[in-house]
Amino acid sequence: MKTFSLLTVLFLFASPLAATAAGTPQSDADCAALIERWATDPKVAPKQVINDCKDQLAQAAALPVAAAPARIAAVDPCAGPGAADSVLCWGPWASVAPAAGFTEDPAQQPIPDREICDARTEQCQPLLAAVPPEPPLGSCTPGTPCGFATVVSGISSSDDAEDTTFARFDMASDGSQFTVSPQDAADINSTPGMTTGVTPRDDGYESMRANGRVGDEQSRIVARVVRDDENQVLLAADVWSHGNRGTQVTQSGYFAWGTATSQAGLDTLNAGNVSLNFSGPMSVDNRTVGSMTIDFGTNPTWTGNWTNPGYSFGAGGTVSGADLISQPGQFTENVIADQSFVQGVLLGEAGGTRGIAHIIDVTLVDHDRIKDVGLLRETVQPQ
Amino acid sequence: MNTYRIAAVSLLLTLAGSAGAASLALKPSPGMNVIGGVIQVGQGGTVNLDLQLVLEAGDTLPGQYGGTIVVSYDASQFDFAGFAPNGVSYFCDPLPPGGCAPIVATTGSVETVELGFENAVNTNVVGTFSFVANGAIGEIASLGLADADDFFGTFLRYEPAFEPYTLDFTGASVSTVPLPASVWLLGTALGGLAARRRFRRTG
Numbered sequence: 226m227k228t229f230s231l232l233t234v235l236f237l238f239a240s241p242l243a244a245t246a247a248g249t250p251q252s253d254a255d256c257a258a259l260i261e262r263w264a265t266d267p268k269v270a271p272k273q274v275i276n277d278c279k280d281q282l283a284q285a286a287a288l289p290v291a292a293a294p295a296r297i298a299a300v301d302p303c304a305g306p307g308a309a310d311s312v313l314c315w316g317p318w319a320s321v322a323p324a325a326g327f328t329e330d331p332a333q334q335p336i337p338d339r340e341i342c343d344a345r346t347e348q349c350q351p352l353l354a355a356v357p358p359e360p361p362l363g364s365c366t367p368g369t370p371c372g373f374a375t376v377v378s379g380i381s382s383s384d385d386a387e388d389t390t391f392a393r394f395d396m397a398s399d400g401s402q403f404t405v406s407p408q409d410a411a412d413i414n415s416t417p418g419m420t421t422g423v424t425p426r427d428d429g430y431e432s433m434r435a436n437g438r439v440g441d442e443q444s445r446i447v448a449r450v451v452r453d454d455e456n457q458v459l460l461a462a463d464v465w466s467h468g469n470r471g472t473q474v475t476q477s478g479y480f481a482w483g484t485a486t487s488q489a490g491l492d493t494l495n496a497g498n499v500s501l502n503f504s505g506p507m508s509v510d511n512r513t514v515g516s517m518t519i520d521f522g523t524n525p526t527w528t529g530n531w532t533n534p535g536y537s538f539g540a541g542g543t544v545s546g547a548d549l550i551s552q553p554g555q556f557t558e559n560v561i562a563d564q565s566f567v568q569g570v571l572l573g574e575a576g577g578t579r580g581i582a583h584i585i586d587v588t589l590v591d592h593d594r595i596k597d598v599g600l601l602r603e604t605v606q607p608q
Numbered sequence: 609m610n611t612y613r614i615a616a617v618s619l620l621l622t623l624a625g626s627a628g629a630a631s632l633a634l635k636p637s638p639g640m641n642v643i644g645g646v647i648q649v650g651q652g653g654t655v656n657l658d659l660q661l662v663l664e665a666g667d668t669l670p671g672q673y674g675g676t677i678v679v680s681y682d683a684s685q686f687d688f689a690g691f692a693p694n695g696v697s698y699f700c701d702p703l704p705p706g707g708c709a710p711i712v713a714t715t716g717s718v719e720t721v722e723l724g725f726e727n728a729v730n731t732n733v734v735g736t737f738s739f740v741a742n743g744a745i746g747e748i749a750s751l752g753l754a755d756a757d758d759f760f761g762t763f764l765r766y767e768p769a770f771e772p773y774t775l776d777f778t779g780a781s782v783s784t785v786p787l788p789a790s791v792w793l794l795g796t797a798l799g800g801l802a803a804r805r806r807f808r809r810t811g
Contacts, residue, residue, distance in 0.1 A: 463770035
């Protein structure tokens with residue numbers, strides 16, 4: 226019995242080796258990869274297998290190639306004779322779980338003018354762009370006003386993270402009106418035509434107070450703002466409140482708002498492979514200082530860190546249009562990544578005032594959950 | 609040993625009591641006569657009250673503070689005589705014609721002084737109010753202090769970012785007292801001297 230078991234084990238190990246040694250056909254893609262590895266490491270496969278692969282690729286190259294290069298995933302890798310050895314196919318097990326290799330995502334789009342070419346076959350295939358994750362609070366359209374806010378009950382503007390929700394925020398560029406759109410609740414609209422007053426500050430912003438009252442409805446904004454020459458607000462951040470004196474029901478929170486960078490502006494930044502740095506205090510806990518860097522280019526990315534007397538953490542992610550979205554794998558180790566996200570939007574244009582409005586919803590190891598919103602200003606690095 | 613324990617507990621209670629919430633209060637200015645927490649002033653005399661901001665324990669700079677207050681009192685007991693700011697700037701919203709300044713308004717028997725200020729940077733005297741006491745002798749009159757907006761509140765910390773700031777407000781009590789007897793004696797003496805001098809010249 227023991228001898229039989231040993232033989233069975235030996236047979237199981239030997240079978241695939243024997244099949245490979247016998248020159249079992251590979252798929253074209255696997256062959257190409259194998260030959261590439263063999264070029265640097267001759268021990269990676271027997272010479273016979275490599276020769277078979279070369280023959281197979283040579284035959285494939287001799288086949289007529291369509292005028293337009295086919296997308297990798299458009300070719301069924303499981304239809305050919307090498308299907309059994311392809312990482313893209315695993316026969317009857319496909320009903321249990323997908324194969325390990327690439328599978329086509331219909332949402333993926335080819336990146337213009339970017340192709341992967343096989344030097345041996347001279348076949349080129351378009352490089353597929355990774356699909357960016359959907360921003361939790363929705364995307365900001367380049368060139369249009371966009372902002373984020375926290376929402377709590379009462380007038381304090383802040384509460385525990387569990388009692389704080391996020392919302393999209395929009396306001397009139399003269400500060401006379403605002404709308405808060407929570408994720409799962411009705412819009413909060415300020416009273417129309419709030420009166421505004423602006424006074425200077427010593428930190429590069431101005432102070433704007435906007436107050437309105439219609440009957441029992443009362444609204445206000447108290448904000449740091451940056452305005453243009455025509456007194457239109459370009460960037461704004463801090464406190465919003467709205468309530469009813471009759472019912473004594475009030476809601477409040479913090480916000481960060483501006484106009485998302487235009488598509489033309491984004492294109493220019495990407496074409497120039499520009500890096501921009503931003504920094505500033507968060508609003509809910511203004512002891513927290515946020516710093517973010519955006520690296521523009523073909524695949525623009527961002528990184529950031531947030532420092533508070535009680536904690537600090539880092540994050541990174543992708544840039545899609547004007548949107549900044551965190552990637553779970555790019556949080557620092559002290560962040561519970563699957564319970565955390567950062568979303569932001571690049572605001573403003575070159576030659577003007579640029580900033581980032583963003584929200585953080587981060588759970589740290591050994592720390593309470595953090596929900597905050599902040600407006601960061603562009604910082605010029607010393608040359 | 610017990611004495612030490614009692615002393616230690618007393619010290620802790622004292623420290624706990626001093627680490628209270630932020631406050632804004634009308635405090636008697638230096639030189640005012642105060643007995644039992646009540647300011648003593650002669651009829652027709654001037655009451656000087658410091659508007660004192662005390663920050664919450666742990667609040668540090670940067671942090672500019674400001675908001676709008678209302679001082680209220682019985683119009684028959686006090687006349688508003690002025691406010692001298694101490695390093696703060698006036699804030700008015702909306703800005704009235706002629707610039708920003710304390711606004712005095714009377715509704716029935718109640719008079720109010722509304723004043724917005726900003727750039728208060730620390731535990732400090734924001735400024736000094738002056739009132740003329742017109743109350744009846746022996747009457748204790750009060751000056752109330754409150755936030756100008758009893759719904760949202762107006763007080764904020766400005767830096768590094770705006771943040772609603774909750775304050776406890778405390779007014780002041782003023783007792784109108786008769787002038788001391790020495791003042792009458794001094795007046796009589798001076799009058800007598802003047803009369804005698806006149807008598808000598810004419811006599």
